Amino acid sequence: MKRSVTVVGAGPAGLTLANLIQQSGIDCIVIEKASRSQVETRPRAGVLEHRSVTMLESLGLADRLLMEADRHGTCEFRVSGKAFQVSYSDLYGGREHFVYPQQEVVKDLIGGFLDSGGDIRFEVSDVELRDLTSSSPSVAFTSADGTRETITSDFVAGCDGFHGVSRTSIPEGALQEFTHHHGIEWLTILAEAPPSTKATIYALQDDGFAGHMLRSATVSRFYLQVPVGTKPSDWSDEQVWEALHKRFALHESSWTLTEGKIIEKRVLDMRSHVVEPMSYGRLYLLGDAAHIITPVGAKGMNLAMNDAATFGRALIDFYGTGSETGLKTYSEDCLRRIWRAQEFSQWMVNMIHTDVSSPFFGRLAQARLEHLAESPAYRATFAENYVGP
Ligand code: RFL
Numbered sequence: 001m002k003r004s005v006t007v008v009g010a011g012p013a014g015l016t017l018a019n020l021i022q023q024s025g026i027d028c029i030v031i032e033k034a035s036r037s038q039v040e041t042r043p044r045a046g047v048l049e050h051r052s053v054t055m056l057e058s059l060g061l062a063d064r065l066l067m068e069a070d071r072h073g074t075c076e077f078r079v080s081g082k083a084f085q086v087s088y089s090d091l092y093g094g095r096e097h098f099v100y101p102q103q104e105v106v107k108d109l110i111g112g113f114l115d116s117g118g119d120i121r122f123e124v125s126d127v128e129l130r131d132l133t134s135s136s137p138s139v140a141f142t143s144a145d146g147t148r149e150t151i152t153s154d155f156v157a158g159c160d161g162f163h164g165v166s167r168t169s170i171p172e173g174a175l176q177e178f179t180h181h182h183g184i185e186w187l188t189i190l191a192e193a194p195p196s197t198k199a200t201i202y203a204l205q206d207d208g209f210a211g212h213m214l215r216s217a218t219v220s221r222f223y224l225q226v227p228v229g230t231k232p233s234d235w236s237d238e239q240v241w242e243a244l245h246k247r248f249a250l251h252e253s254s255w256t257l258t259e260g261k262i263i264e265k266r267v268l269d270m271r272s273h274v275v276e277p278m279s280y281g282r283l284y285l286l287g288d289a290a291h292i293i294t295p296v297g298a299k300g301m302n303l304a305m306n307d308a309a310t311f312g313r314a315l316i317d318f319y320g321t322g323s324e325t326g327l328k329t330y331s332e333d334c335l336r337r338i339w340r341a342q343e344f345s346q347w348m349v350n351m352i353h354t355d356v357s358s359p360f361f362g363r364l365a366q367a368r369l370e371h372l373a374e375s376p377a378y379r380a381t382f383a384e385n386y387v388g389p
Helices: 012-023 036-040 050-058 063-068 102-115 237-248 300-321 325-352 359-374 376-387
Strands: 005-008 028-031 070-072 075-079 082-086 097-099 125-130 138-142 148-152 155-158 176-192 200-205 208-214 220-226 261-276 283-285
Touching (some): 012 028, 012 102, 012 155, 012 300, 036 102, 050 063, 050 097, 063 102, 200 359, 261 325, 325 376, 359 376
Parallel strands (some): 005 028, 005 155, 075 200
Antiparallel strands (some): 138 148, 176 261, 200 208, 208 220
16 A cells, blocks of 8 residues: 555544645545544543634534534632632633543544545554655554555654554654653543533642543543552542542532542543654654643643644645655644643642642642732733643
8 A cells, every 4th residue: 555644543633634634635544553433432631722623623623513512711729628710711812622522523533534535444453663764664554354454655643642653663762752750640530420510620628639620511520639559449439429529628608519420430640751853754753642741731632633733734835845844843843832731731730739749849839829819910821821822
């Protein structure tokens, strides 16, 4: 097989890229390890920044999103029983977050790509990337029916997430890796519970952080700060609800938390990881394959889609005019935004957790939250970063 671009991985990064370049007449193929139903039902992120929505609109793939997504412009902080809200949309030109589950974004992107004649091979295995520094790299894989196939292309887009094969196909020493473990873990819970709030809640109590994130009218995501080394089975459903009630509790308020059936309970390792540069020869890394960010600030899916937009534009330029400028600056262009998001996420991690590395940091978190509650200038900076600059 010969295609201009081989895209490895059908997550938000790979599918955004595939739609973008296919719409510009660049032939590509997407290969994906999981089945179509697996990728279309995998609940993960749920917050789209306005720029991601604008990009999906420009691809003609935002109709369902614009109809179904809830728009949010306010979040709430609860500190030891007292609440304050930040109307980040009002503070940043009316720009909002769109709450639309990642699996719905993926569904829309797969539908759009296949409807316009796209080629996605699901359930591939034994993927191997070869000749990456040549002008015709190739990707070999075993297809769902057991046939071994090889695709030769001009470029390979490594969009296969943190555990994929793309980044690990790059020889050791060719990339610089930046890793940080934040010293905390989150128990992440997905529950069939209608939201108990209209605004995302970040709550901080002496025994740790709790988050209430919005997903849909019937499903909510919750987070609980837990000690490093915790296993999901360490927490019974009853203990989860008890901790959530306690950490969200408000003095002098009749607010209540609506419980529901817990459908997913996992422990999320809170770490950050970035590689530089985000390319090697004709292999370009996009999304989680190149960088991991904590869920604090809800940036992961948006960064993945931004990488796709940046690389897509570079390819369109290359095939349209022969210019290699966009390809050469791809990594630098993406990394600027990635590091800014990492900086914001780290700032927020330190603000909403007790005892990240010592009790000293617990007190700094309180001071930062007080500053946010009191200072319009501080809130404006938060809004700019939270909405996406
Ligand atoms: P993905 O989504 O991991 O997709 C990679 C795809 O590659 C496939 N794959 C392979 N395919 C072929 N060959 C191989 N060898 C392969 N190996 C893997 C995988 O099956 C998969 O389909 O990466 P991508 O596209 O870079 O997208 C990144 C986002 O998924 C990720 O950053 C977000 O989910 C992070 N994230 C959040 N981001 C936000 O912007 N807002 C949020 O609110 C938010 N919440 C979250 C999150 C991530 C979470 N978890 C589970 C890590 C909440 C959670 C709990």
